[in-house]
Amino acid sequence: MKKIFFIVFLVLMAVNTSFAGGYQVGLHGQKQIGMGLIGTSLTMDASAGFYNPGGLAMMPYQFSFLGGASAINGFTKFQMQGPSLYQADTDNPMGTPFYFYGAGMVTNRLAVGLAVNTPFGNSLAWEDNWAGRYLIEDITMMAITFQPTVSYRINDFLSFGAGLVYAFGSVNMNRALPVQGPESEGNINISGETGNFGFNAGVMYSDREGLNIGLSYRSLINMEMDEADALFSVPQSLSTSFPAENKVAVTLPLPANLDFGISYQVNRELMIGMALNYVFWSEYDTLGFDFLNNTASLQDSYSPREYVNTLIFRVGGQYMVNPVLYLRAGAYFDPSPVNDNYFSPETPSLDNLAFTTGLSFLPMENLSIDLSFLFIMGLEKEVTYAPDNFGGTYKSRVYIPGLGVSYNF
Amino acid sequence: MKIRTLLLILPALLLWACEPEIDQFEPSAGEADFSVFVSVGNSLTAGFADGELYRYSQENSFPNIMARQLGYVGNEIFRQPLMKDDLGFGNRLVLGMAEDCQGNESLGPVPAGGTPDPGNFESIAEDGPFHNLGVPGAKTSHLLAAGYGVLNPYYGRFATNPSTSSVIGQTMALDPSFFTLWIGNNDILGFAMGGGEGEPITPPEDFQNYYGLLLSQLTANGARGAVANIPDIASIPFFNTFPYNAxxxxxxxxxxxxxxxxxxxxxxxxxxxxxxxxxxxxxxxxxxxxxxxxxxxxxxxxxxxxxxxxxxxxxxxxxxxYLSLGQLSQIEDAVESYNAIIAQYAKDLDLALADANTMLKNAKTGIYFDGLEFNTAFVTGGVFSLDGVHLSPRGNAIVANLFLEAINEQYNASIPLVSVTKFDGIIFP
Structure with a gap:
């Protein structure tokens, strides 16, 4: 049953996602995106089920449904370290993370909901034959999470909530191998799928006069693939050294998040807020490839990643022009979790400074059309992947328009 | 009003400066003049690889790779005495399956076969002048010798006049503004590769004289240059592939x-x-x-x-x-003496010194370029070609970068290095 559910979603949306610190994606609601991706203290609709399950029981509707998607257009440039004229660009496929949230108040204190979205992903393709091809040529990875949620409001001021998270993940990556045939170079393709469980829990306080404070925690989910496919293409004379159809065990952590947010309804028109997201990236210390069949030429590899925990600072606000039109703006700073000496071009995550804007248009009372636009500047930095002595200056720009629809009643 | 403004801004933002830009590296010649660049030396300079000098190996010679980079800082032409094909004089090795005396097939260097273009054996002096004056087999004294083209067909084929010209004379006729000199290897390798049974090592005093004569001519007109020292045989696969106790x-x-x-x-x-x-x-x-x-x-x-x-x-x-401990210590002493002489000349004449010896010593345990590990292992190491003595195209790129880095430092130049992985490694069938 679950399997069918996944497949339907996969077919509906060919999802590739990317860009936020590391491989975390923050695009889970057009309204939140418009406001600098703050969300921990907001209770405006069923999206609270993801941002802070504690807030779900405080949503101002009986029922709330919303869905949407964003289109990630990301560009990264690389300039080789040292005296060099070598530059390379990414030619990324467009990533389209999506979300769907539905929730209802079962009693006036108890809410239940479901959140489906794509909190992690990476979609990156360096130009053909680029200098770093032995580290990475292209990678597409994503995780879709399914989160049934319950939320209970103890009194007018305080509510709690929690959800069980099932994450379904897949990865497909290509690397060049330094074995050269008469026509082409060797290549390894690794692809696989896996799933695992985690949880999401939060608490929300509201003073009922416009001040909201939220705190939530999403747990670590380890995506463990025991038998991903490892396909080798090498010169014929080396086929015994690199068995063509091999298996490989890979684990990628989806790190835990601790989020804190405050928002304040200044008056009927203006709402402002901020959020702090602490991301437990240090979980990602090594990327290991453990091959089922090893040979003298094909050993298991363990590459240090040494990510560090990061604190993302976000501000944003919303202005109601009239009951039909809301405007939003925000900004955030998302420092890179990547250690400067272990900066791999497979996840070229820089310090990101981002500006956001958005609007909602309500053609009828219950229906809102939500637009957002996010512009991320990956700040130029000279870094290196020391174990392979591959370094240079990276810089990125990401443009993410998005569209969502919400229906509340 | 505001919606309309916003709707206009959104697509504008999308189109605006989609791709990030990083300031390009600015090449500069520094204090040197690269307009007439020449390379003088032996097989390593010529681009000899896989047991032969052939067209593709010449195109990937370290001087040719350097010259392309020097094109960013004022070099206009660098002509090489190219063979007509990829067989040269016919001794080229390729990787292939060979059957041993017990009937077992294994992958290893095998003769490339084929018939070389007769043009490879004819004089191409008319196509000159040539800027790559590397001559396979040349010892230090040979570069000074008039008529060396008669003794060595690799020089004979491009000597202005094989029976009278010398490599150094032909070099100076170009009036070079910048040179590389990498010589002395064969003065030791002739002894080492013959297991000490063939030619003797050129005594360091003689080497010093010849080397000094070469440099005094090369620098006579105020040319600047770079010299490279001699790699110890401990880092050359020819001497380190078969264990003594196998x-x-x-x-x-x-x-x-x-x-x-x-x-x-x-x-x-x-x-x-x-x-x-x-x-x-x-x-x-x-x-x-x-x-x-x-x-x-x-x-x-x-x-x-x-x-x-x-x-x-x-x-x-x-x-x-084989080389005995005694022979090895003779070789070691000679490498040490030669390198001290080369370093002293470089210092006295303000020349850049490419420390090939240290680089290859480090490569024994693995060095990384462009995210790729290189070492000095035979065939698999990536630096050396199939003859175990000369460089692969990637090895030549590494050496070209070594020279360029030394030149950048000595002459305050900013010459861009090459991306090593752009070049070929060993080709497997």
Missing amino acids: LVLTSQPLIDMLNEAYNELDHISFSFGPNGFVVSDPGAPGGMRQLVAGEKLLLSLPMDKIRCEGWGSQAPIPAEY
């Missing part, structure tokens, strides 16, 4: 039989596991002995003789296929 015995009857056969020579004995090969040594009792740790077998050793004719066990390996 005679692995696992059959007790065979061990007994061998010990019985050598029972009159007390210093030769065999035991279970690895054993030193038996080699010919006129100084040893009975004219033979076993190799000891530190001694080196050469890549020229015919393996079938070991496999099927009992070389190294039933019969001694001839002296031309």
Whole structure:
């Protein structure tokens, strides 16, 4: 049953996602995106089920449904370290993370909901034959999470909530191998799928006069693939050294998040807020490839990643022009979790400074059309992947328009 | 009003400066003049690889790679005496499957076969002048010798006049503004590659004289330049591929039989596991002995003789296929003396010094370029070509970068380095 559910979603949306610190994606609601991706203290609709399950029981509707998607257009440039004229660009496929949230108040204190979205992903393709091809040529990875949620409001001021998270993940990556045939170079393709469980829990306080404070925690989910496919293409004379159809065990952590947010309804028109997201990236210390069949030429590899925990600072606000039109703006700073000496071009995550804007248009009372636009500047930095002595200056720009629809009643 | 403004801004933002820009590196010649760049030396300068000088190996010679980069800082032309095809004089090796005397097939260097273009053996002096004056086989003194083209066909084919011109004379006729000189390797390798049986090592005093003569001419008109030193043979695969004790015995009857056969020579004995090969040594009792740790077998050793004719066990390996500890210390001393002389000249004449010796020493344990590990292992290491002495295209790119880095430092220049992985490694079938 679950399997069918996944497949339907996969077919509906060919999802590739990317860009936020590391491989975390923050695009889970057009309204939140418009406001600098703050969300921990907001209770405006069923999206609270993801941002802070504690807030779900405080949503101002009986029922709330919303869905949407964003289109990630990301560009990264690389300039080789040292005296060099070598530059390379990414030619990324467009990533389209999506979300769907539905929730209802079962009693006036108890809410239940479901959140489906794509909190992690990476979609990156360096130009053909680029200098770093032995580290990475292209990678597409994503995780879709399914989160049934319950939320209970103890009194007018305080509510709690929690959800069980099932994450379904897949990865497909290509690397060049330094074995050269008469026509082409060797290549390894690794692809696989896996799933695992985690949880999401939060608490929300509201003073009922416009001040909201939220705190939530999403747990670590380890995506463990025991038998991903490892396909080798090498010169014929080396086929015994690199068995063509091999298996490989890979684990990628989806790190835990601790989020804190405050928002304040200044008056009927203006709402402002901020959020702090602490991301437990240090979980990602090594990327290991453990091959089922090893040979003298094909050993298991363990590459240090040494990510560090990061604190993302976000501000944003919303202005109601009239009951039909809301405007939003925000900004955030998302420092890179990547250690400067272990900066791999497979996840070229820089310090990101981002500006956001958005609007909602309500053609009828219950229906809102939500637009957002996010512009991320990956700040130029000279870094290196020391174990392979591959370094240079990276810089990125990401443009993410998005569209969502919400229906509340 | 506001919606309309916003709707206009959104697509504008999308179109605006979609791709990020990073400031490009700015090349500069610094204090040097690269307008007339020449490279003088031996096979390493010529671009010799895989046992032969051939068109593709020449195109990937380190001077040619350098010249392309010097094009960013004022060099206009760099002409090489190219062979007509990829077979040269016909000794080229390629990786292929070869059957040994026991009928086992294995991957290794095999003759490329084919018939070289007759044009490779004809003079191309008319197509000159040439800026790559590397001559395979040349020793230091050879570069000074008038008529060297008669002795060495690799020079003869592009010498202005084979019976009268010298390499250095032909070089100076170009009036170079910048040069590289990498010479002296063959003064030692001639001895080392022949197992000490062939040519003697050129005495360091003689090397110093020849080297000084070469540099005084090269710098006479105020030209600047870069010199490279001599790699120790400890980092060259030709000397480090076959272990001295690869005679692995696992059959007790065979061990007994061998010990019985050598029972009159007390210093030769065999035991279970690895054993030193038996080699010919006129100084040893009975004219033979076993190799000891530190001694080196050469890549020229015919393996079938070991496999099927009992070389190294039933019969001694001839002296031309190994280097004794004594010979190795002679070689080591010569490399050390030469390198001290080269360093001194570089210092005195304000020349850039490409420290090939240190670079290859470091490469023994692995060095990384462009995210790729290189080492000095035969075939798989990536630096050396199939002859185990000369460089692969990637090895040449590494050496070109070594020169360029030294030049940048010596002359405050900013010459861009090359991306090593843009070049070919060893080609596997």
